[in-house]
Amino acid sequence: MDKRYLFTPGPTPLPPQVQEALSRPIIHHRTTQYRALFKRVLEGLKQVFQTTQPVLVLTSSGTGAMEAAVANLLSPGDQALVVLGGKFAERWEELCRAYGVTVATVEVAYGDAVDLPRVRAALKAQPGTKAVFATLCETSTGVVHDIQGLAAIVNGTPAVLVVDAISGLGADECQTEAWGVDIVVSGSQKALMLPPGLAFLSLSEKARHLIEQSKSPRYYFDLRRSLKALEDDDTPFTSSVSLVVALDEALKLILERGVAGVIQRCQTMSQATRQACQAMKLELFAKRPSNGLTAIVSPPSVDCKKLIKLLQDRHQVTVAGGQGSMAGKLFRIAHMGYIAPSDLLVALGALELSLAELGYPVTLGQGLGAAQTVFGSVKPASTGAAPAPAHSVRA
Amino acid sequence: MDKRYLFTPGPTPLPPQVQEALSRPIIHHRTTQYRALFKRVLEGLKQVFQTTQPVLVLTSSGTGAMEAAVANLLSPGDQALVVLGGKFAERWEELCRAYGVTVATVEVAYGDAVDLPRVRAALKAQPGTKAVFATLCETSTGVVHDIQGLAAIVNGTPAVLVVDAISGLGADECQTEAWGVDIVVSGSQKALMLPPGLAFLSLSEKARHLIEQSKSPRYYFDLRRSLKALEDDDTPFTSSVSLVVALDEALKLILERGVAGVIQRCQTMSQATRQACQAMKLELFAKRPSNGLTAIVSPPSVDCKKLIKLLQDRHQVTVAGGQGSMAGKLFRIAHMGYIAPSDLLVALGALELSLAELGYPVTLGQGLGAAQTVFGSVKPASTGAAPAPAHSVRA
Numbered sequence: 001m002d003k004r005y006l007f008t009p010g011p012t013p014l015p016p017q018v019q020e021a022l023s024r025p026i027i028h029h030r031t032t033q034y035r036a037l038f039k040r041v042l043e044g045l046k047q048v049f050q051t052t053q054p055v056l057v058l059t060s061s062g063t064g065a066m067e068a069a070v071a072n073l074l075s076p077g078d079q080a081l082v083v084l085g086g087k088f089a090e091r092w093e094e095l096c097r098a099y100g101v102t103v104a105t106v107e108v109a110y111g112d113a114v115d116l117p118r119v120r121a122a123l124k125a126q127p128g129t130k131a132v133f134a135t136l137c138e139t140s141t142g143v144v145h146d147i148q149g150l151a152a153i154v155n156g157t158p159a160v161l162v163v164d165a166i167s168g169l170g171a172d173e174c175q176t177e178a179w180g181v182d183i184v185v186s187g188s189q190k191a192l193m194l195p196p197g198l199a200f201l202s203l204s205e206k207a208r209h210l211i212e213q214s215k216s217p218r219y220y221f222d223l224r225r226s227l228k229a230l231e232d233d234d235t236p237f238t239s240s241v242s243l244v245v246a247l248d249e250a251l252k253l254i255l256e257r258g259v260a261g262v263i264q265r266c267q268t269m270s271q272a273t274r275q276a277c278q279a280m281k282l283e284l285f286a287k288r289p290s291n292g293l294t295a296i297v298s299p300p301s302v303d304c305k306k307l308i309k310l311l312q313d314r315h316q317v318t319v320a321g322g323q324g325s326m327a328g329k330l331f332r333i334a335h336m337g338y339i340a341p342s343d344l345l346v347a348l349g350a351l352e353l354s355l356a357e358l359g360y361p362v363t364l365g366q367g368l369g370a371a372q373t374v375f376g377s378v379k380p381a382s383t384g385a386a387p388a389p390a391h392s393v394r395a
Numbered sequence: 396m397d398k399r400y401l402f403t404p405g406p407t408p409l410p411p412q413v414q415e416a417l418s419r420p421i422i423h424h425r426t427t428q429y430r431a432l433f434k435r436v437l438e439g440l441k442q443v444f445q446t447t448q449p450v451l452v453l454t455s456s457g458t459g460a461m462e463a464a465v466a467n468l469l470s471p472g473d474q475a476l477v478v479l480g481g482k483f484a485e486r487w488e489e490l491c492r493a494y495g496v497t498v499a500t501v502e503v504a505y506g507d508a509v510d511l512p513r514v515r516a517a518l519k520a521q522p523g524t525k526a527v528f529a530t531l532c533e534t535s536t537g538v539v540h541d542i543q544g545l546a547a548i549v550n551g552t553p554a555v556l557v558v559d560a561i562s563g564l565g566a567d568e569c570q571t572e573a574w575g576v577d578i579v580v581s582g583s584q585k586a587l588m589l590p591p592g593l594a595f596l597s598l599s600e601k602a603r604h605l606i607e608q609s610k611s612p613r614y615y616f617d618l619r620r621s622l623k624a625l626e627d628d629d630t631p632f633t634s635s636v637s638l639v640v641a642l643d644e645a646l647k648l649i650l651e652r653g654v655a656g657v658i659q660r661c662q663t664m665s666q667a668t669r670q671a672c673q674a675m676k677l678e679l680f681a682k683r684p685s686n687g688l689t690a691i692v693s694p695p696s697v698d699c700k701k702l703i704k705l706l707q708d709r710h711q712v713t714v715a716g717g718q719g720s721m722a723g724k725l726f727r728i729a730h731m732g733y734i735a736p737s738d739l740l741v742a743l744g745a746l747e748l749s750l751a752e753l754g755y756p757v758t759l760g761q762g763l764g765a766a767q768t769v770f771g772s773v774k775p776a777s778t779g780a781a782p783a784p785a786h787s788v789r790a
Binding site: 004013023025028061064076094098196216222242243 | 399401403405406407408409414415417418419420421422423424426454455456457458459461462466471489490493494495582584590591592611612613614615616617632633634635636637638713
């Protein structure tokens, strides 16, 4: 009888339409029926990625697509620059090192956003840099980096810009083509409202050119194979058919609302969460907060692990803790995908009660009221069907 | 209103219990709830693989696990032997070459099974061979290779034996541990009755030792990470949660029947199909036929593509055509996973009608009768709950 509420920044809750699609009888992937569906999915993904360039679908978790980017763009000994500031950005560095790539880094403290002048300087110091790796939403800290600013710098150099938008896409603005991001990587279990198991990757012409030159060994993630199969609306290896069928439903929901409307809803929830935290005198961790999740510093008087356990056991509210060096210091509440403002009251209500139980001074309802005030200030149009924004790419 | 019947050797039909599990609300993968389920799945997989050694779960299609085997066992310049005889065996060679491995091959014609003395001679000629790559069921030809015999040869050398059992496991006998197969690779969408999207890989101690030595670049498929995560019943990267939850249901069904009983059912269907073909004077392609599928040579007087299209359009029966050089020459009917003898009558009945429509001389019901005769000869015990066989590995 316990009703469960999932507020983790991946996986996120599934819409009933997606659950239904997952339960359908399987169809064969080399049929006209599946090809037509897959073609529609590929077009839908382009709209979400805001690009007219190809978006590839890989059967893997997001990390697989990150590896595909590294292995297909770079050869051993090539020079790359990685923008660090959290656990997932560090994965870019690990991936580059696994492939024998020479890595320079521009590092900011966890919670901070990328320092653009330092990136410009680093690229000047290393004019041979072939690729810059960055992160849209750093899920471990809740920071959204300035990818538009970063792209403006990288686009003035021979390097390609590769962005991990696994948890950012569909929550934070990401104008792949207009900003000039060469590769955007994403995953299924975040704003795209699916189970984990699919990864996506957009490819600019500049990136496609580099792919032909890489000498790194690759097969399953060989994007030359993926691009060739794409000519027939196909994939080189068996797709995760059920997840793709469910993605078709998820994309319908997203495109019905419009990408801008979907992002706006995340933004409203993140603003509301921050106002609620301020009302509860809770410190926010991210200096430049993402729309997709809010990372909250556990108050010194509160045992963070106890708090997360209480939310789970008493209120059936699952939030995420801190990762790596942030374990026991942070908790993170997601606002992306199939989480709506009204759901957020469940998370914030449980948080108020749990903090009170642990002896932290809160006035019950104060955080909720602050969130409500934000919800009340939003014009219906922006959470309803938004007009097609100027940057939207329509087939 | 059209009712569809899937007889392709992957994906195979989903049991209703699996469909239901796929549609459940998502749960987070770093919870005690999911860990307990995943631990049960890992134990169940060991029973299906007939081993007490670890079986890893990868979020990819089967090819991903094949690549994981190559990249983790071998370094550039290492020597490998590949047993060729079909499209999927050729994938082993392509993978080895992609990783700079020096490849020797023992090739048989499509439709033939591995010639063991030639393998023995090849290993004698190349005593430095580090790994032998083979296929249990070659899905492109319907051949089941003699893996037990192959293992007896390879086990007398320093090489490891790696077997692609993507479509074979759970249809053809595969005694991983008793035979001494170091790595068995499988996939979710065949006898395991799931959608595509998960791959599996068993690892002997000998294989685990080699993994520590490989210098090939790898990250997502780095099995050292997988083995480390396995200590906590976890995976290094986000699992395809819904597919794993569904796998838990599929394994319950398989283990309830018993692996031997499941294989026996496939064997009954393959025998019945061969008898039906004989009655219809159709030529079988595989010299050593798998239990999992039957590859049938299209009669010279019949246009194979027309036949497959007629089966699909008139009878909603989906079978597979030939692959690569066998396209237009073969069609393939699956007997693995959630396909039961009674279902096979649907496929054979549609085949009789379609052949008749295309002018091929058949007596309607003759093939069906031959299949029925096989079904009637099977003792109820062997299609019912079979007693635990001697080789079954129970936790």
